[in-house]
Amino acid sequence: MTDASELPVLLDPVLQRHQSRPDRLLQILRDAQDVLGYLSDETTAWLAKALGISYAQATSTRDFYAFLYRENRGRYRILFSDNITDRMAGNQALFKQMLNYFGIAPGKVSGDGLVSVDLTSCTGMCDQGPAILVNEMAIPRMTPQRVEEVCALVSRQVPLAEWPAELFVVEDNIQRADLLLGTTHQPGEAIRAAIARGRDEMLFEMRTSNLRGRGGAGFTTGIKWEACRNAPGVRRYIVCNADEGEPGTFKDRVLLQSYPGRVFEGMVIAAFTVGAHLGLLYLRAEYRYLRPKLEAYLAEMRAQNLLGKDIGGLAGFDFDIEIHLGAGAYVCGEESALIESLEGKAGKPRIRPPFPVTCGYKNQPTVVNNVETLCKATEIAIHGGAWYEAIGTKQSTGTKILSVSGDCERPGIYEYAFGVRISQVLEDCGARNAIAVQVSGASGTCLSERELGRRIAFEDVPTAGSFMIFDAQRDMFEVARNFAHFFKHESCGFCTPCRAGTALLSEMMDKIAEGRGTQYEMNELLRIQAVMKASSHCGLGQTAGNAVADTVQKFRPSYERRLAQTDFVPAFDLDAALAKARQVTGRDDAHAHLGAEA
Amino acid sequence: MNAPRDLPRKLRVATTSLSGCFGCHMSFLDIDERLLELAHLVEFDRSPITDIKHCGPCDIGLVEGGVCNAENVHVLHELRKNCKVLVALGACAVGGGLPAQRNNLDVAKCLTQIYRTESGEVAVPNDPELPLLLDKVYPINEIVRVDYFLPGCPPSGDTIWKFLTDLLTGRTPRIEHPLLKFD
Amino acid sequence: MSDSMNSVFDSANTFTIDGRRVPFKPGQTILHAALEAGVYIPHLCHHPELKPHGSCKLCTVTVNGRNGSACTARAMPGLEVENDTPAxxxxxxxxxxxxxxxxxxxxxxxxxxxxxxxxxxxxxxxxxxxxxxxxxxxxxxxxxxxxxxxxxxxxxxxxxxxxxxxxxxxxxxxxxxxxxxxxxxxxxxxxxxxxxxxxxxxxxxxxxxxxxxxxxxxxGYAVPIGERQFDQATISHQVDYLARRTIPIKAVEPATETEGA
The missing domain is CATH 3.30.70.20 (Alpha-Beta Plaits)
Known part of the structure; x- marks a missing residue:
């Protein structure tokens, strides 16, 4: 417990680092938590006062993000990634092993205030899971031995900075490289090429390339840039969406880890083309370990005049990049929610239109592009739009990076020209018995065996990059249930259908899992999903029921085998509902129980 | 009420009050002289009106009240098993109602607090004749499948009459303004 | 914007809701224009005195075949809006x-x-x-x-x-x-x-x-149950009230002796 009188000493440096700017509230809360371990009401009130904002505003931001804690969660806060791929790799047993070691319940801090252990949404280590986060630092490839090792380090209270570096090694696992991953990067080449082309021609090349956004929605990047350039505004911003939260996706992590030059140069080229002076990279908290390297890279770019003033020797071309960290909220991958988060608020999607290109960060014209999209811009700057347009399919030009995980011999990163068949990817990664592929993550599409001839392309199976493989031994009901839980946890709560619908779907999937489901629930699942799809405010709610609907349709027996042989069963155990009354009355007679037939 | 001419026999109706106040039954009686008309069309099985204690095969079961204890569960199951059509009658059967206002209290704490004597001794009645309380009060559709819902606290006599009229004459019951009330 | 209704209700500024022509002023949302024209669209999080919000989703309609919130979607000439359909x-x-x-x-x-x-x-x-x-x-x-x-x-x-x-x-x-x-x-x-x-x-x-x-x-009970806003007619029949209401939603006046006068 921190004494209130110590707060100024501890937190003034944090405020100074962020110029006491209220719009940096989220970053300030993050940094304050780094200092204090958690953000008590008292701390939050103190910060609100110091920033001149309301206490309710500060708590509303704090309480929105999963990685910001109102109560002490221990000096070591350990989170097990709980994507379906982590489950398939055995994370549940490891999770229990660690809980048992410390003798604590999930999410509860140990008596000595040392440690807490809980589950979290996919951390983007699906090709090297099960993964954990320790105070937001990623540790992949967990095994019983590694759990022992981590437990021992925690028990001995070894500072995280002194833990063996080997624990934190995150592999790239690039299994198939093409245009982007297979070429060498000459720092500054793409920026110089763009400058040589000039703004108008660069935009022309972007449009000619027909490059479409790689974050999932597939909007044409050139049109987005042009709209931003033409929109009235005082300042323009380039935002790189590195909030790669879609379960099963990890290609942006690899690009940021090993190809940061292309990401940042893509931002510089975008800035050059639309006339922006500030870029913001929104990095998901789970990738926090990348930040020091990225900051160092930015410093190097500044030293080489690839960032800062008069970039590339072009007078007046001033642009710099800041890194903002997320704090555990999948919905911030939605571009307007991401902007809200950049402005220090809870990440709730805005009403669109207006779109960020006309009214984005600080209500100014803003380009929000995915990490991979920005990398592609460097290729177009160097080689031109026509060259790029010739690769891939008519409506899906260029290459696409897939994050392959699940039941295969070689999980990792695969880059293909658009148009590749699902079956080809399965062959390349050594997946022999696939019965299903979940393409584009929990919000994507579940393809069954008979659909493996389909192609990865916007005109057939669009994807943000996630490619999770399930073989004949997997239970597709459990896959859908995992996703239903994920969406319940990640719904922002703004609109009715998503807030209530994700909770109902998740509850109903649990009911079926417990053997209490009937055909009634099967029908209900589809009914709720239809309302969510049609009425939700943003893509999260609209797609949150997809996996359930797909599996009900394509893997119906995996549900049916769990159904009760009757027309309706309560969602809870009736006899257990009498337990408390039995206990206080001390009764255990026949009338004090409700049998199975009751 | 004009009954279908070819109605083969009187429909058999059961009614019960679980965790309710009998207000819905009182409201049922509020259909007044129409009761006589009803008597031509239906006969009553288990009901406070007949004092029959257990339900036989029925066409329609009207259930007032939510499910708050073990006995409620038994009675509800008996009606569900015997009635072709089960109707949730009134706010408590539909949503738990007034008794469900205890649902965010711990039932064990409730009992120990209520049955504490001045000297601090706790003596919660434990006679096996007394039905044990469930942890919560449940709307009946959370325990069994329900075919029709008739909200209101209570639904008015006119509302009940309209509902029964529809049901007995083979129309899907429709309750709308001004008969549809939740209070 | 002009005070004259005629000039702003340009004949081009109309769209349809369930086939009925609805005029609008430029900048109005579909819901706003609908209520002013006497067309009811169910809604909960909207109030005429406050900025559009779009969270309850009850006003979801289809606009040219696509789902959208009537309270946030701008009215545009020629839009075809479906509202009062069973689905x-x-x-x-x-x-x-x-x-x-x-x-x-x-x-x-x-x-x-x-x-x-x-x-x-x-x-x-x-x-x-x-x-x-x-x-x-x-x-x-x-x-x-x-x-x-x-x-x-x-x-x-x-x-x-x-x-x-x-x-x-x-x-x-x-x-x-x-x-x-x-x-x-x-x-x-x-x-x-x-x-x-x-x-x-x-x-x-x-x-x-x-x-x-x-x-x-x-x-709370200054106006008795049974004599309240939505007791007399259902909400869909009170479009004028919904369009013109101000906060407080219903002024609560003390009981007077003028009843029945």
């Missing part, structure tokens, strides 16, 4: 049922009954039961303020109070905090209690709640 009304009924089970809505014990917009929508759409499993959430009541009750059991998270306090009262007393199903309205005060906030009974935020979550004290 859309089915969805709306499900949304209402979701709202009913996620909170604790006990109409017989609520003094807002009859004036409640959630209840009125349920009546109008003939919602007979909440259908889904009740969450029975635990939400404490805040009775600390001398003039205003705060009972979040009935909250539907429409943020009308948040917007009214921020945009009309300039106080920002309320804020929606948390995430997902754990979302809840919080009060901006050091204790979290209403009595320690800047809220006054004269604030519009104290009167804007469409349900019974925020209620002025001591006037």
């Amino acid at each position: 859309l009304n089915d969805r709306r009924r499900v949304l209402l049922q979701m709202l009913f089970v996620e909170g604790n809505h006990f109409c017989p014990g609520c003094e807002k009954s009859g004036n409640c917009q959630l209840q009125a929508l349920a009546y109008d759409l003939e919602m007979l039961a909440p259908h889904f499993r009740h969450a029975f959430p635990e939400r404490p009541v805040d009775a600390s303020h001398p003039d205003v009750w705060l009972d979040l059991n009935r909250c539907v998270m429409c943020e009308l109070c948040v917007r009214a306090s921020r945009d009309l009262d300039g106080k920002s007393v309320f804020m929606l905090a948390g995430r997902g199903a754990e979302s809840k309205v919080v009060v901006n005060s050091p204790t979290g209690l209403l009595k320690d906030s800047a809220l006054s009974i004269d604030d519009r935020a104290a009167h804007v709640c469409p349900v019974g979550a925020i209620l002025p004290k001591r006037v």
Whole structure:
């Protein structure tokens, strides 16, 4: 417990680092938590006062993000990634092993205030899971031995900075490289090429390339840039969406880890083309370990005049990049929610239109592009739009990076020209018995065996990059249930259908899992999903029921085998509902129980 | 009420009050002289009106009240098993109602607090004749499948009459303004 | 914008709702234009005096075949809007049922009954039961303020109070905090209690709640049950009221002797 009188000493440096700017509230809360371990009401009130904002505003931001804690969660806060791929790799047993070691319940801090252990949404280590986060630092490839090792380090209270570096090694696992991953990067080449082309021609090349956004929605990047350039505004911003939260996706992590030059140069080229002076990279908290390297890279770019003033020797071309960290909220991958988060608020999607290109960060014209999209811009700057347009399919030009995980011999990163068949990817990664592929993550599409001839392309199976493989031994009901839980946890709560619908779907999937489901629930699942799809405010709610609907349709027996042989069963155990009354009355007679037939 | 001419026999109706106040039954009686008309069309099985204690095969079961204890569960199951059509009658059967206002209290704490004597001794009645309380009060559709819902606290006599009229004459019951009330 | 209705209702500025022509002023939303033209579209989080919000989703219509919130979508010439269709009304009924089970809505014990917009929508759409499993959430009541009750059991998270306090009262007393199903309205005060906030009974935020979550004290039954806003006619027949209402939604006047005059 921190004494209130110590707060100024501890937190003034944090405020100074962020110029006491209220719009940096989220970053300030993050940094304050780094200092204090958690953000008590008292701390939050103190910060609100110091920033001149309301206490309710500060708590509303704090309480929105999963990685910001109102109560002490221990000096070591350990989170097990709980994507379906982590489950398939055995994370549940490891999770229990660690809980048992410390003798604590999930999410509860140990008596000595040392440690807490809980589950979290996919951390983007699906090709090297099960993964954990320790105070937001990623540790992949967990095994019983590694759990022992981590437990021992925690028990001995070894500072995280002194833990063996080997624990934190995150592999790239690039299994198939093409245009982007297979070429060498000459720092500054793409920026110089763009400058040589000039703004108008660069935009022309972007449009000619027909490059479409790689974050999932597939909007044409050139049109987005042009709209931003033409929109009235005082300042323009380039935002790189590195909030790669879609379960099963990890290609942006690899690009940021090993190809940061292309990401940042893509931002510089975008800035050059639309006339922006500030870029913001929104990095998901789970990738926090990348930040020091990225900051160092930015410093190097500044030293080489690839960032800062008069970039590339072009007078007046001033642009710099800041890194903002997320704090555990999948919905911030939605571009307007991401902007809200950049402005220090809870990440709730805005009403669109207006779109960020006309009214984005600080209500100014803003380009929000995915990490991979920005990398592609460097290729177009160097080689031109026509060259790029010739690769891939008519409506899906260029290459696409897939994050392959699940039941295969070689999980990792695969880059293909658009148009590749699902079956080809399965062959390349050594997946022999696939019965299903979940393409584009929990919000994507579940393809069954008979659909493996389909192609990865916007005109057939669009994807943000996630490619999770399930073989004949997997239970597709459990896959859908995992996703239903994920969406319940990640719904922002703004609109009715998503807030209530994700909770109902998740509850109903649990009911079926417990053997209490009937055909009634099967029908209900589809009914709720239809309302969510049609009425939700943003893509999260609209797609949150997809996996359930797909599996009900394509893997119906995996549900049916769990159904009760009757027309309706309560969602809870009736006899257990009498337990408390039995206990206080001390009764255990026949009338004090409700049998199975009751 | 004009009954279908070819109605083969009187429909058999059961009614019960679980965790309710009998207000819905009182409201049922509020259909007044129409009761006589009803008597031509239906006969009553288990009901406070007949004092029959257990339900036989029925066409329609009207259930007032939510499910708050073990006995409620038994009675509800008996009606569900015997009635072709089960109707949730009134706010408590539909949503738990007034008794469900205890649902965010711990039932064990409730009992120990209520049955504490001045000297601090706790003596919660434990006679096996007394039905044990469930942890919560449940709307009946959370325990069994329900075919029709008739909200209101209570639904008015006119509302009940309209509902029964529809049901007995083979129309899907429709309750709308001004008969549809939740209070 | 001109004062003259004729000049702004250019013949080009019309669209259709279920085949009926609806004029609009440039910049108006579909819902705004519809209500002014006497066309009812169900809604809960909209109020004519406040900025569009689009969270309850009851006003979801199809616009040229695509789903959208009528309260946030701008009216455009020639749009074809579908509104009063069985499919859309089915969805709306499900949304209402979701709202009913996620909170604790006990109409017989609520003094807002009859004036409640959630209840009125349920009546109008003939919602007979909440259908889904009740969450029975635990939400404490805040009775600390001398003039205003705060009972979040009935909250539907429409943020009308948040917007009214921020945009009309300039106080920002309320804020929606948390995430997902754990979302809840919080009060901006050091204790979290209403009595320690800047809220006054004269604030519009104290009167804007469409349900019974925020209620002025001591006037609950000044208008008897049975004689309230939505007792006389269902909400769909009160379009004029919905279009022109101001906050407070219904002025509460003391009983007078003029009744029956």
